[in-house]
Amino acid sequence: MSDENTTYAVVCRGLRHSFGGAVAVDDIDLDVVEGEIFGLLGPNGAGKTTTIRLITTLLPAGPGMVEVFGRDVSRHRMAVRRTIGYLPQQLSADGALTGRENVELFARLFDVPRSARRERVREVLSSVGLADAAERRAQTYSGGMIRRLELAQALISAPRLLILDEPTIGLDPVARDSVWERIQEVRRATGMTVLVTTHYMDEADQYCNRIALMHRGRIRALGTPADLKSDLEPGATLEEVFRTYTGDQLDEPGDDFRDARRTRRTASRLG
Numbered sequence: 001m002s003d004e005n006t007t008y009a010v011v012c013r014g015l016r017h018s019f020g021g022a023v024a025v026d027d028i029d030l031d032v033v034e035g036e037i038f039g040l041l042g043p044n045g046a047g048k049t050t051t052i053r054l055i056t057t058l059l060p061a062g063p064g065m066v067e068v069f070g071r072d073v074s075r076h077r078m079a080v081r082r083t084i085g086y087l088p089q090q091l092s093a094d095g096a097l098t099g100r101e102n103v104e105l106f107a108r109l110f111d112v113p114r115s116a117r118r119e120r121v122r123e124v125l126s127s128v129g130l131a132d133a134a135e136r137r138a139q140t141y142s143g144g145m146i147r148r149l150e151l152a153q154a155l156i157s158a159p160r161l162l163i164l165d166e167p168t169i170g171l172d173p174v175a176r177d178s179v180w181e182r183i184q185e186v187r188r189a190t191g192m193t194v195l196v197t198t199h200y201m202d203e204a205d206q207y208c209n210r211i212a213l214m215h216r217g218r219i220r221a222l223g224t225p226a227d228l229k230s231d232l233e234p235g236a237t238l239e240e241v242f243r244t245y246t247g248d249q250l251d252e253p254g255d256d257f258r259d260a261r262r263t264r265r266t267a268s269r270l271g
């Protein structure tokens with residue numbers, strides 16, 4: 001997918017990160033092309049979130065190089081941050097505030113000019129399908145609505161690169177689709193690049209232009225879902241590709257303690 005006219009949203013070379021003695025990201029090379037939806041897949045503990053934190057500058061740069069739209073993250077931290085919208089795994093909406101107030105808070109945080117704030121907040125709430133629910137407290141929202149509200153928060157600064165860490169974890173299939181439809185609509189309208197981690201193979205297959213399979217800190221396979229499947233064997237599923245490269249059982253979301261804890265943390269903070 002690369003030629004001399006390709007513009008890259010993200011370029012990583014030799015990226016590494018350790019927590020104490022434990023290597024979480026181990027010599028990663030990664031290119032995300034401007035305008036694509038790029039999926040980072042892998043079992044729990046593969047190193048996806050750590051990679052994302054290095055790209056967003058939330059973790060200090062260590063060995064290796066990361067560029068976002070051509071800027072080295074270690075030398076241009078604030079400039080890089082201004083180009084990124086980030087939807088973390090952790091809950092970022094406040095249940096006691098209305099949807100509009102939640103997004104306004106982010107508009108102030110991201111220095112959206114006062115004169116443009118009201119209109120911009122209205123626009124992003126509408127783009128995620130929450131115009132009618134804007135005056136309701138977030139604690140009355142369903143899980144899918146909360147995720148779309150958090151998406152609105154991440155979109156308030158009109159980012160060129162949207163980074164989503166498991167945006168649909170714990171949601172039912174209908175809510176998952178509605179989150180993805182909104183992501184796709186905004187991407188179509190703005191041309192923004194999307195870097196997403198997910199456990200859901202069906203989502204990666206359906207929505208990502210290219211994916212990287214990560215396992216134990218390394219990238220084991222990279223390509224379009226169609227190429228990865230056909231390279232394995234005719235008729236292969238992405239789940240089979242995943243198992244082949246990671247040698248692991250696929251961790252289904254919702255059936256381990258960490259996922260359960262995450263989902264419950266969301267519920268208790270809002271309730």
Ligand SMILES: Nc1ncnc2c1ncn2[C@@H]1O[C@H](COP(=O)(O)OP(=O)(O)OP(=O)(O)O)[C@@H](O)[C@H]1O
Pocket residue numbers: 019022023024042043044045046047048049050051258
């Ligand atoms: N703050 C931290 N301190 C120590 N170890 C950490 C820390 N964050 C992550 N790790 C370890 O680094 C490794 C990679 O974790 P990371 O969260 O990046 O994986 P992941 O692929 O995002 O997993 P998940 O899907 O469960 O979020 C794991 O072994 C994890 O236990």
